[in-house]
Amino acid sequence: MPLPEPASSADGARPPVPPDPARPGPGRLSARLTALRECEGEHVQATLFRPVDDEALCHDCLRRSLQVA
């Protein structure tokens, strides 16, 4: 005895979903990028890093300076 299946038209009868205004957009990405800082150490290319405590050097430069000193 087959179970009564819902009509396939129920799937196509959904109302269109409006775009969610609270949805995170590309603005969040740029906000993250502004949190990055360019390292003041010696780099062939500009190196961006995320300063933890108002640091001016990236982790690589900090580690290197610690090893040298």
Ligand SMILES: [Zn+2]
């Ligand atoms: Zn660096």
